[in-house]
Amino acid sequence: MKAIILTDQNEDKLDFVTLPKPSPATGEVLIKIKAAALNHRDQWCREGLYPSIKYGTVLGSDGAGVVEELGDAVSEKLLGQEVLINPNIGWGELPNVQHKDFKILGMPDHGTLAEYIVVKADRVHLKPSHLSFEEAAALPLGGLTAYHACFYHAQIKAGEKVLITGVGGGVAQFAMQFAVAAGAEVYVTSGAVDKISQAKTFGALEGFNYKESEWQKAALKTTGGFDKIIDSAGGKMLNTLLDIVKPGGKIIFYGATLGNVEQLNLRKIFWNQITLQGSTMGSDQDFEDMIAFVSKHKIHPMISSLRPLAQALEAFEEMKAGKQTGKLVLCP
Numbered sequence: 001m002k003a004i005i006l007t008d009q010n011e012d013k014l015d016f017v018t019l020p021k022p023s024p025a026t027g028e029v030l031i032k033i034k035a036a037a038l039n040h041r042d043q044w045c046r047e048g049l050y051p052s053i054k055y056g057t058v059l060g061s062d063g064a065g066v067v068e069e070l071g072d073a074v075s076e077k078l079l080g081q082e083v084l085i086n087p088n089i090g091w092g093e094l095p096n097v098q099h100k101d102f103k104i105l106g107m108p109d110h111g112t113l114a115e116y117i118v119v120k121a122d123r124v125h126l127k128p129s130h131l132s133f134e135e136a137a138a139l140p141l142g143g144l145t146a147y148h149a150c151f152y153h154a155q156i157k158a159g160e161k162v163l164i165t166g167v168g169g170g171v172a173q174f175a176m177q178f179a180v181a182a183g184a185e186v187y188v189t190s191g192a193v194d195k196i197s198q199a200k201t202f203g204a205l206e207g208f209n210y211k212e213s214e215w216q217k218a219a220l221k222t223t224g225g226f227d228k229i230i231d232s233a234g235g236k237m238l239n240t241l242l243d244i245v246k247p248g249g250k251i252i253f254y255g256a257t258l259g260n261v262e263q264l265n266l267r268k269i270f271w272n273q274i275t276l277q278g279s280t281m282g283s284d285q286d287f288e289d290m291i292a293f294v295s296k297h298k299i300h301p302m303i304s305s306l307r308p309l310a311q312a313l314e315a316f317e318e319m320k321a322g323k324q325t326g327k328l329v330l331c332p
């Protein structure tokens with residue numbers, strides 16, 4: 001089968017290779033992948049900025065396809081089903097935090113950027129009928145991360161003022177759509193005006209360009225401050241977010257694309273009784289709830305581009321340059 005692996009044998013760190021087609025063992029299923037999607041972690045792997053990198057691994061945490069073969073002890077009902085894959089491996093029992101042995105599909109285990117994948121049968125879920133394979137492939141990791149951040153941690157409610165930063169991001173566009181569907185008043189930031197315009201067509205009320213100086217003043221003037229902020233940029237931007245979250249408000253962050261904060265304004269955090277909450281992926285229950293939420297509200301992932309798997313390098317470069325609005329999808 002054709003696959004995209006991480007390699008240290010060339011400058012791109014990616015190789016389009018032929019690997020043996022895998023076979024399902026007891027409790028596993030073989031899925032013929034119809035579409036897969038990138039997450040920033042795939043790019044971090046390529047840049048050597050992800051822990052426990054194993055060269056030769058098929059990258060990709062997101063995928064959707066058709067169950068083609070069953071291992072022993074798997075229900076016959078799964079054969080031929082159109083499914084998407086839960087990328088959690090071993091989340092564990094707790095709803096708020098993952099087990100110490102938790103892994104994510106696509107490093108160090110083989111991922112979805114391939115013609116076939118073998119996963120445990122309990123990792124597959126029926127594809128929501130309103131989604132194409134390409135849309136379903138865009139959903140798993142980003143949708144789960146956004147759902148856990150928005151609803152487990154932020155507990156976003158109707159009528160609250162919510163800011164989603166960097167809305168062009170794969171996770172952020174889900175957070176925006178989920179908050180809109182929950183009835184919140186949703187605002188966004190982006191480094192590109194056209195991404196803000198697109199967000200408004202998905203229900204965001206207004207957007208602010210974080211590349212403009214003092215964008216936070218415009219945000220405060222327009223909104224009076226935010227009850228909840230969902231962020232993945234981190235870095236020095238975090239102190240700016242402290243200026244625009246309301247007293248008693250919450251900042252949930254699931255990434256640190258801009259790195260650590262050099263001087264965190266602790267006085268502002270305790271005086272204004274602000275919650276700073278980290279968030280990672282989500283439990284298997286969150287995954288089921290997220291699919292139900294997406295089905296109920298007929299949410300369609302924003303897809304930035306669709307490419308054949310053989311052109312994966314172009315998709316990685318688009319992500320590296322931050323050009324995408326939403327998810328980058330690859331079809332074997």
Ligand SMILES: NC(=O)c1ccc[n+]([C@@H]2O[C@H](COP(=O)([O-])OP(=O)(O)OC[C@H]3O[C@@H](n4cnc5c(N)ncnc54)[C@H](OP(=O)(O)O)[C@@H]3O)[C@@H](O)[C@H]2O)c1
Binds near residue numbers: 142
């Ligand atoms: N903890 C977890 O479970 C988890 C899960 C998924 C992702 N993550 C992390 O979250 C981050 C985003 O992941 P992704 O897959 O959504 O990546 P992505 O699709 O590459 O999106 C990254 C986005 O970051 C935004 N950004 C860049 N500079 C910014 C700034 N100064 N202020 C605000 N936004 C800025 C950009 O938004 P615009 O294009 O709109 O400017 C860009 O589109 C990554 O660091 C990733 O590792 C963590």
